[in-house]
Amino acid sequence: MLFESDSFGKKSPWITLFHLYKGNWTNILISTFYYLIKSSPVWIIPLVTASIINVATEPAKHSLNELWLYLFIVLVSLAQNIPIHTLYTGYLSKAIRYVEAGLRSSLVRKLQQLSISYHKELKSGKLQSKILRDVEGVEFLSRQVMVSLLPTAINVLIAIGITLSKSLTVTLFFLVTIPFSLILIKYFRKGIHKSNNDFRREIEEMSAKVSEMVEMIPVTRAHGLEKIEIERMDTQLEKVKERGYQLDIVTAIFGSSSWVTFQLFQVLCLIFTAYLAYQGKMPIGDVVMYQGYFNTILNQVSNIINIYPNIAKGFESIDSISEILMTREIEDNSGKVRLKNVEGSFTFENVRFNYKASDEPILKDFNLEVRPGECVAFVGESGAGKTTILNLIIGFNKPGEGRILIDGIDMAEVDLCSYRKFLAVVPQNNILFSGSIRDNITYGLPEVSEKKLWEIIKHANLKEVIDKFPDGIDTVVGEHGGKLSGGQRQRIAIARALIRDPRIIVLDEATSALDNISEFHVQKAMRQLIKGRTTFIVAHRLSTIREADRIVVVKDGKCIESGTYEDLISQQGEFYKLKKLQA
Secondary structure, eight states, rough: OOOGGGGGOOOOOOOOHHHTTTTTTHHHHHHHHHHHHHHHHHHHHHHHHHHHHHHOOOOOGGGGGGHHHHHHHHHHHTHHHHHHHHHHHHHHHHHHHHHHHHHHHHHHHHHHHHHHHHHSSSSSHHHHHIIIIIIHHHHHHHIIIIIIIIIHHHHHHHHHHHHHHHOOOHHHHHHHHHHHHHHHHHHHHHHHHHHHHHHHHHHHHHHHHHHHHHHHHHHHHHTTTTHHHHHHHHHHHHHHHHHHHHHHHHHHHHHHHHHHHHHHHHHHHHHHHHHHHHHSSSOHHHHHHHHHHHHHHHHHHHHHHHHHHHHHHHHHHHEEEEEEEEOBOOOOOTOOOOOOOOOEEEEEEEEEOOTTTTTTEEEEEEEEOTTTTTTEEEEEESSSHHHHHHHHHHTTTSSSEEEEEEEEEGGGBBOOOHHHEEEEOSSSSSOOOOOHHHHHTOOOOOOOOHHHHHHHHHHTOOHHHHSSSSSGGOOOOOOGGTTTTTHHHHHHHHHHTTOOOOSSEEEEEEEEEETTHHHHHHHHHHHHHHHTSEEEEEOOOOOGGTSSSEEEETTTTTTEEOOOOHHHHHTSSHHHHHHHHHO
């Protein structure tokens, strides 16, 4: 099940939690029914105990056979607990696990919808913490509510109901304990909420820093910075320790205060009922019965007090998850034009773009016409706006002003999912997942013939690489393709792009990190990739774009020169200056 983000976290955490179980209340009701049966010894045993004591203290009024009857009742009530408890747990688990899986599924889907700019701002470690730790917190909250809070309410109501049927005076004494529990919860609520919030945020920050640390280990080791990195992590771990300590202290004071209060009430109950028995207003056995029921009420109320910090922690997890599910920074394609075919013409009309963190535009009044099947290379100094142009073409960014047309249609009106089916991207730092070479090439394509696959491998200049591995095309590449060289990873990326037969190719510094031999093989593969396709290239090595149909020089966010390699060299303008710097 997927949870609607529109209704998630808008109101109180209790209403949000209630909403999560929408459509699954049958399992809750069945589990509650089984709970009533399996918990019957809690209510039956005090009655039986009182009756047995009354038989023993007043033998003239009772028969010895009553003892055997009471023994039989206790045995039956206890024996049913095992099978009925299993049924109760089974139905309850179905409901709780349903919510747990549904939340993670909703988060995963939301992450796929969020804008790329949002992903860049939110650290991956924090996302992992929300999907793993916070969903687990909501699952624990559900379990506490279903296993502790709901049964507590049932037990208290039944205990008070039985007591009320026997003595109004004792019932009124019992009811005095409930306001005290509410006062305790209200008094400690703010402190517990703040401590949970602070602790959760430090845990998220720690998760993000651990993720960064693992990625940076090669750099850290290469520069001998292990000690500095350890000190950086120790600082964060110290913060987590302090926040955790503060949370534990608040929880401890809360728990001990409630325990002392309720122990005092239990002694008062014993004295009160003993006094009534002493006055002859109730049998001696009823003192034990009322003590048993009062003990049940105290235990249940005390249980609520003890689990309240966990409930508060669960509510904090709901708030944390809602930060993702409630965000509006998504790529919304609803109601937009779905492209069934793409020719590959592009028009940039007075495009202006700047990032949120800066008021200074990266692109300003950028204009460009690209014909279908044309290969266009963007060059310029770092920060000129080349990669920003590629992100606009992919649809990761949207123009602040102006517009971009694809085959004459404004990209703002296009369903980007349908558009990207005709697009392939080969970035500088290619991303492979920890499957086989075959899995990485055919990613997202369930049915690819062996003939077509090997044709693509040949065109991507990848066959000689595969032949070197004992497992061939089924060789596992390791996490992020760590078992392969940079050139090998890039050729797999080109094969992944080729097999999709795209109409538009985006190459972002695809050879900048390669040695000359690897670059030669990758360039050969790239020539196969761009044949007859609209291609956009960003490259710092100007020699690698000699064969482009057109080279566009970008400076200060504008197109200042455009032409073939030979034309721009002959003009001796900005491109010529860049080429001279690399000579």
